[in-house]
Amino acid sequence: MTIKDTTAKKVLAVALARGGEFADIFIESRKASTLSYDDGRLDNVLSGQDTGCGIRLIRNRREVYAYTNDLSEKNLAEIAAFVASEGAGGEPGQKRTFNFKKSRPAFLNKIGRKPSTVALARKISMLETGDRAARQSPAIRQVRVLLRDLVQDVTVVNSAGEWATDTRTHVLFSVQVVGEKGGVLQTAYEPAGGTIGFELFDQHPPDEVAKTAAARVLRNLDARPMQGGRMAVVMAAEAGGTMIHEAIGHGLEADLANEGLSVYGGKLGEKVASDLITVVDDGTIPNRRGTFSFDDEGVKSGRNVLVENGVLKRYLSSRLSAMKDGTQSTGNGRRQSYEHLPMVRMTNTYIASGEDDPAAIVKSVDRGLLVTRMGGGQVNTVNGDFVFEVSEGYLIENGQRGPAVRGATLTGNGPRILREIDRVGTDLGFGIGTCGKNGQAVPVSDAQPTIRIPEIIVGGELN
Numbered sequence: 001m002t003i004k005d006t007t008a009k010k011v012l013a014v015a016l017a018r019g020g021e022f023a024d025i026f027i028e029s030r031k032a033s034t035l036s037y038d039d040g041r042l043d044n045v046l047s048g049q050d051t052g053c054g055i056r057l058i059r060n061r062r063e064v065y066a067y068t069n070d071l072s073e074k075n076l077a078e079i080a081a082f083v084a085s086e087g088a089g090g091e092p093g094q095k096r097t098f099n100f101k102k103s104r105p106a107f108l109n110k111i112g113r114k115p116s117t118v119a120l121a122r123k124i125s126m127l128e129t130g131d132r133a134a135r136q137s138p139a140i141r142q143v144r145v146l147l148r149d150l151v152q153d154v155t156v157v158n159s160a161g162e163w164a165t166d167t168r169t170h171v172l173f174s175v176q177v178v179g180e181k182g183g184v185l186q187t188a189y190e191p192a193g194g195t196i197g198f199e200l201f202d203q204h205p206p207d208e209v210a211k212t213a214a215a216r217v218l219r220n221l222d223a224r225p226m227q228g229g230r231m232a233v234v235m236a237a238e239a240g241g242t243m244i245h246e247a248i249g250h251g252l253e254a255d256l257a258n259e260g261l262s263v264y265g266g267k268l269g270e271k272v273a274s275d276l277i278t279v280v281d282d283g284t285i286p287n288r289r290g291t292f293s294f295d296d297e298g299v300k301s302g303r304n305v306l307v308e309n310g311v312l313k314r315y316l317s318s319r320l321s322a323m324k325d326g327t328q329s330t331g332n333g334r335r336q337s338y339e340h341l342p343m344v345r346m347t348n349t350y351i352a353s354g355e356d357d358p359a360a361i362v363k364s365v366d367r368g369l370l371v372t373r374m375g376g377g378q379v380n381t382v383n384g385d386f387v388f389e390v391s392e393g394y395l396i397e398n399g400q401r402g403p404a405v406r407g408a409t410l411t412g413n414g415p416r417i418l419r420e421i422d423r424v425g426t427d428l429g430f431g432i433g434t435c436g437k438n439g440q441a442v443p444v445s446d447a448q449p450t451i452r453i454p455e456i457i458v459g460g461e462l463n
Helices: 005-015 073-086 120-134 206-222 242-252 254-258 319-325 358-363 414-420
Strands: 022-038 041-059 062-068 101-103 140-158 162-181 184-194 229-235 279-282 303-308 348-351 367-379 385-397 400-406 409-413 429-437 440-448 451-459
Touching (some): 005 140, 022 073, 041 073, 041 319, 062 073, 120 206, 162 206, 184 206, 184 385, 206 400, 242 385, 242 414, 242 429, 242 440, 254 319, 358 400, 409 414, 414 451
Antiparallel strands (some): 022 041, 022 140, 041 062, 140 162, 229 451, 279 303, 279 348, 367 385, 385 400, 385 409, 409 451
8 A cells, every 4th residue: 555646745735735844645455364272172263454544743743643554635634733733832934845765675584485375274373283293291281372463554654754664474383381280370471483484484383483492491390499598699691681682772762861760861872881792783683573664653773783892872862762862763763553653663772792602601600690581570760779580590500400490580770780791702692572662562583692680689479
């Protein structure tokens, strides 16, 4: 779905007729399907298509937004007039003329097997395969397998004369397993996905994803309860980048930093982490879950170095936050759908690899915790305090991986921990997720190398 040049010019002119610095049109058409297999049976098969358009006006650093499913020129002009009236103030705006420069994607995120080419029966078979593979022990009590695919066509046209189009294909496969042994319950969740087609399963077969989740549950059922205390922690690359996403990533979003809601606000050019730490947000990594050619404001995605050798270099920004700062958008204006305003969001965020051998990092610890999978957590972006669950961890004893432990948590302060990291591995491991902020959810990925934290508070299970 697109829009005619003449219609776009008319709509933008109407939106700006009563004043304003900027206006844009966001058109989205999405086709999605979701299948779930729960407790050994097909639970849901949902599919649908939705098309809509949102019109935004920015006037005096304030946004006015309205959206519709009716893309006729008459209706879009009426929506634009409503936006103009809501954002009006002072003298009517000057008559505007627009000459659009249409942009092609900055890079091509190649899709091998489009979701539309995969039969429903094949999708159901993949769910069944995942369910069977997860049930490898009588201790497995419940299995839920989910398969989602989405093709999203986006067009963004604005009063700066920019016209951008993008097609994003997402596939997500996940397995959640519940196990029970001796009255102890454990759960595990294992996802695979990205901006990719069904070639995803060449590298991540459904049975392998399911076996990984089931194996984690069985290990945790046999694991010893974690005994808490202050100790060294090694976070393996395979743990994913949950900590970097939460402990610093959100704090580097310009809207939070500008509103006094980030511990990193007002610290550009200052030392905020160890010399070993470089933090990057990169929306151009092929096939990663947070990848796109243009953001939802029509700005080309790019590689943004946020922290370099411990020094804060820049914040992530959208068009509005950049206007407030007098800077340029970093291409991080994202929205859940045409029904939502764009806001500053991460894409693929990671700590860059270092120079230490990952195995040597483990050997350097006499007693501590090796984290191989992170769980959920909470972060206070104002002061940087966090609490994270550890989904899979092992004791480190005399420089060797020891027995598995369960029930561990990590409690600390993001800025302090980042300053204290003293070993950074040569590896890099990605995790995927769906990031929530202000009621909106967008796909992201995050990553880190193996890192060593000399001391952190590790919580454990109550006996």
